[in-house]
Amino acid sequence: MSAVHAAVPPGDPAPSNRWARALREILVGDWLVGVIAVLLAVLVGSILIAATAPEVQQAAGYFFARPGDTVAAIWDAMSSAYANFFQGAVYNFRKPDFAEGIRPITDTLTYATPLIAAGLGVGLSFRAGLFNIGGQGQMVFGGAMGGWVGFAAAMPYGIHPAVAVIVGMLAGAVWGGIAGVLKAFTGAHEVIVTIMLNYVAVNFVFWMLSTPGLLQAPGSNNPKSPATADTAKFLLLLGPDYKLHFGFILSILATIAVWWLIERSSIGFRFRALGENQSAARTAGIDVKRTTILVMAVSGALVGLAGVDQVLGTTTSGFSKGLDSGIGFDAITVALLGRNRPWGIFAAGILFGAFKAGGYAMQPDVQVDIVTVVQSLIVLFLAAPPLIRALFGLPAPGSRRKARKAAAQQGVQA
Numbered sequence: 001m002s003a004v005h006a007a008v009p010p011g012d013p014a015p016s017n018r019w020a021r022a023l024r025e026i027l028v029g030d031w032l033v034g035v036i037a038v039l040l041a042v043l044v045g046s047i048l049i050a051a052t053a054p055e056v057q058q059a060a061g062y063f064f065a066r067p068g069d070t071v072a073a074i075w076d077a078m079s080s081a082y083a084n085f086f087q088g089a090v091y092n093f094r095k096p097d098f099a100e101g102i103r104p105i106t107d108t109l110t111y112a113t114p115l116i117a118a119g120l121g122v123g124l125s126f127r128a129g130l131f132n133i134g135g136q137g138q139m140v141f142g143g144a145m146g147g148w149v150g151f152a153a154a155m156p157y158g159i160h161p162a163v164a165v166i167v168g169m170l171a172g173a174v175w176g177g178i179a180g181v182l183k184a185f186t187g188a189h190e191v192i193v194t195i196m197l198n199y200v201a202v203n204f205v206f207w208m209l210s211t212p213g214l215l216q217a218p219g220s221n222n223p224k225s226p227a228t229a230d231t232a233k234f235l236l237l238l239g240p241d242y243k244l245h246f247g248f249i250l251s252i253l254a255t256i257a258v259w260w261l262i263e264r265s266s267i268g269f270r271f272r273a274l275g276e277n278q279s280a281a282r283t284a285g286i287d288v289k290r291t292t293i294l295v296m297a298v299s300g301a302l303v304g305l306a307g308v309d310q311v312l313g314t315t316t317s318g319f320s321k322g323l324d325s326g327i328g329f330d331a332i333t334v335a336l337l338g339r340n341r342p343w344g345i346f347a348a349g350i351l352f353g354a355f356k357a358g359g360y361a362m363q364p365d366v367q368v369d370i371v372t373v374v375q376s377l378i379v380l381f382l383a384a385p386p387l388i389r390a391l392f393g394l395p396a397p398g399s400r401r402k403a404r405k406a407a408a409q410q411g412v413q414a
Contacts, residue, residue, distance in 0.1 A: 034337055034344075036388050037381035038351070045374040046078055049366055053077035081366045088361020089354035099241075104357060106244040110314065112353025114139075114306035114327050116251040119334030119345040120258045121176075121302030126340045127262060128295040129275035134179060134194025135303045135328030137201030142172030142304020143323050144205045147225055147311035148215060150232035160232040165250070165308050172304015173297040175201060180296030184289035190296070198328070206321040217318060225311075225318045234313035245313035251349075254302060259342040261298075271295055303328065333375060336382045 050056050059066075059073040087093060089108050095101040118135050125132035132138075146168025155163060179197060182188040208215040209223035217226040234245035262268040270291050273281040282288050306327060311319045334352055338344030352375065359371035381388060388394070 032394070033385045033388050034339060034348075034382065036392065037337070037378050040381050040388075041374045041377035044377055045370055048370050048373060049081050050074045050077050052367070052370075053365075077365075081362050084362045084365065085358035089358030103242060104361070106238060106242045107357040108350065108353040109248050110243045110245070110353070111356040112349045113245075113247045113251050113313070114309045115330060115334050115352050116346055116349035117247075117254055117309060118303045118306035118327055118331035119338060119349050120254055120342060121172075121299040121306075122331045123335035123338060123340040123342070123345050124258060124262070124271070124302065125295055125299040126335055127275050128271040128291075129278070130180075130183070130292065130295055130299075131191045132176065132179070132194055132296065132299045132303075133191050133332065134176065134197045134201075134300075135306075135331045136324050137194070137198035137328070138172040138175045138300040138303040139307040139310075139324040139328045140205050140321065141175045141201040141307070142168040142300070143307025143311045143319065144208065144215060144225075145171035146304070146308035147228065147319050147323075150228040150312055151226040153232075154229075155231060157231040160229065161234060161246075161312055164232050164312055165305065168308035168311075169301040169304045172307065173301035176300020176303065177293055177297035179300075180293035183296070184292040202321050209321060224320050227318050228312055228316040232312055233316050234309075243314070245309075247309035247313040250305065250309070251346075254305060255342045255346045258302070262342065267294070303331065306331070330375070333379050333382075337378060 053073065055073040056070065056077055059070040063070045088104050090105050092101050092104050095103070118139060121138070122132050122135055146164045149164040149167045150160070153160065153163070175197060176194075179190050179193045182193050183190045205215070206223055209225060210216060212218070215225045216222075217224055234247050236242060237244045237246060237248065260268075262271060270281070270286050273284065273286055274288065274291050274295065278288055281291075307323065310323050310325070310327075315323060330352060334348045335345055337348035337351070338346070355371050355375060359368045362368070362371070
């Protein structure tokens with residue numbers, strides 16, 4: 001036995017094997033696929049930025065005469081775009097003081113707040129093997145009911161927003177629970193049901209906003225609600241000069257709560273068991289129907305919290321049927337990018353909040369639609385992990401375990 005092997009205690013892997021195993025764990029991790037998906041989407045977005053820049057198009061006209069001008073124009077277009085993105089999403093160095101400079105990061109966190117809450121709801125249902133595509137309806141209905149409490153009820157400050165949050169989450173739970181009941185007792189596919197419930201919720205809220213005495217502002221002919229009462233508005237965390245409100249704290253608490261629910265509670269174990277195999281879960285004594293309804297209700301409650309974030313924190317001057325602002329569908333992307341893990345969703349929500357804040361700062365040099373293209377490409381790449389693994393030569397999850405099993409079987413046969 002060599003000195004190197006003698007120095008390694010029995011049963012402890014050799015240093016080289018230990019590092020090789022660590023490297024392999026990194027390469028097969030789901031998070032790496034997510035990082036590569038973001039980088040690939042940004043790369044394609046960079047190509048689009050360069051291709052649509054007028055300076056680049058002009059320099060490309062005489063590329064063969066002076067190719068350096070085209071390269072310089074591409075660099076100027078991309079560096080300017082990403083500098084504006086950074087200053088719009090993280091920190092603006094052009095401002096005279098620190099208080100003004102940090103405004104972009106507070107805007108990013110404000111945009112991220114409802115994305116995190118809605119992403120947690122969608123991700124929770126995905127972990128349980130259910131596809132909640134009804135974020136728009138749950139958010140609109142939950143936000144409308146929470147907003148109704150916010151402008152119609154008279155309560156002291158502190159109690160008022162708390163009651164509005166509870167009512168909004170209960171409304172979202174009811175709307176999500178409807179899909180759960182239909183799935184559990186009729187076998188209706190939750191994708192179809194939740195999509196149809198989106199239309200029902202949006203048009204139902206629009207009717208209430210258009211009807212005097214319900215959600216419509218008194219004396220108005222527009223389908224819009226009254227402004228949220230001052231006693232129901234979320235506290236501004238950094239003062240009146242910033243938009244960041246208490247809803248961000250609620251999103252942090254919701255992330256912790258969902259993590260504990262999934263990873264540490266018996267209810268979360270039933271959720272995960274349902275997502276792994278319904279037949280096995282039923283055999284283990286889990287009430288599949290009841291668990292299905294509970295999953296969709298909890299998912300809807302979290303998405304409803306996102307709606308309340310909008311009406312009590314972001315859009316307090318009155319809401320319309322479009323109060324979700326596309327967040328209900330963006331939450332699907334956030335959940336996928338976060339690999340349906342609470343803290344992954346939290347990080348993905350902040351990233352997409354940066355896309356929103358920085359995307360507006362890139363105008364007029366760059367069309368904001370390019371940011372939407374980048375978000376769409378992230379979804380596309382995340383939906384095809386085998387494609388990314390094939391392009392970059394990454395090992396598939398469990399490939400080493402399968403190789404060992406095959407080798408063991410060959411040894412037995414020999």
